[in-house]
Amino acid sequence: MKVDHMTAARTFPRKRSLDGAPGKKAVVFLGGGRITGALLAGLRLAGYDKPIMVCDRNPGKLQQLRRRYSVAVDPSLPRARERARLLVIAVRPDSVRELLGQIGEAHTTRAVSLAAGIPLSKLRQWAPSHLLWARAMPSPLARFGRGLTAITFDRNFPSEARREVRSLFAKVGQVLEIPESKFDAFTVTYSSSHGYHALAALAGAGEELGLDRRTALTAAAHALADGILAWRESKITLDDLLREAATPGGIAAAALANMDKSGYNKIVHRGLRAGMLRAQRGSKARQRGK
């Protein structure tokens, strides 16, 4: 089924507002950009009904989020932090340090950073010392409740707060708890862009063979999505599924063998290594700018 972002956002049934009674503690998103919008849509879809507030410096974005998801909004950081039971840092990595410098004495001690490439050690260093940290790496697919989120906790993050963080992200898809040392590798490997990229390549090749664009895209989308669904939903191993789909001596086997011979695996490895390098360079540059 094709789901349009904007339509999906507009067709939520009118439910109880997520802004809560004024003064009631809330999950407070600092930054109301793309990932916050996707998470709010996913939480809405899942029927999440606890108070949520968003703080952003762009009034237009705040009004849009308030209209679409009935969340409380406030451009004032001091007021937003007063409402927080849990802070979710959702500004771009380059803005995190500045934001944490302005955060002051929040009532809550719990914060989750979504910022790619900013380690817990930097969050601890840049933020007031009473804040305890977790990191989460969701994706825009959270919008449809189909996301995957990696999470990791600082050692002293309280266990009841861990449960809250896990259950918040579990509302919008699967949650994987991984060591912080694996976060960059996860971020590079888990990007929905890989799916779009593979879809574009496969459909483009189908078009070159004479399919019209619509048929090529439909065939390629089914090839990728149905194959992956079969792996996810069956207990059959990937090797066995591959053997079943590519009869020795057959058409699929010839196509796959040629892709492998042409360096398919090598190209994917090289791409991910470049992504890792980018993540590591970004975090080194931010550390130099301390």
Ligand SMILES: NC(=O)c1ccc[n+]([C@@H]2O[C@H](COP(=O)([O-])OP(=O)(O)OC[C@H]3O[C@@H](n4cnc5c(N)ncnc54)[C@H](OP(=O)(O)O)[C@@H]3O)[C@@H](O)[C@H]2O)c1
């Ligand atoms: N997008 C994704 O798919 C994704 C997935 C996982 C994790 N993340 C992480 O999530 C974070 C946000 O990404 P995004 O794509 O949502 O970014 P984004 O669309 O640029 O949203 C960030 C928002 O925060 C606002 N902001 C920045 N500094 C602020 C401040 N001091 N006070 C108030 N608002 C402030 C920005 O305003 P201005 O535009 O005026 O700067 C912008 O509206 C990043 O750290 C990223 O690594 C993103």
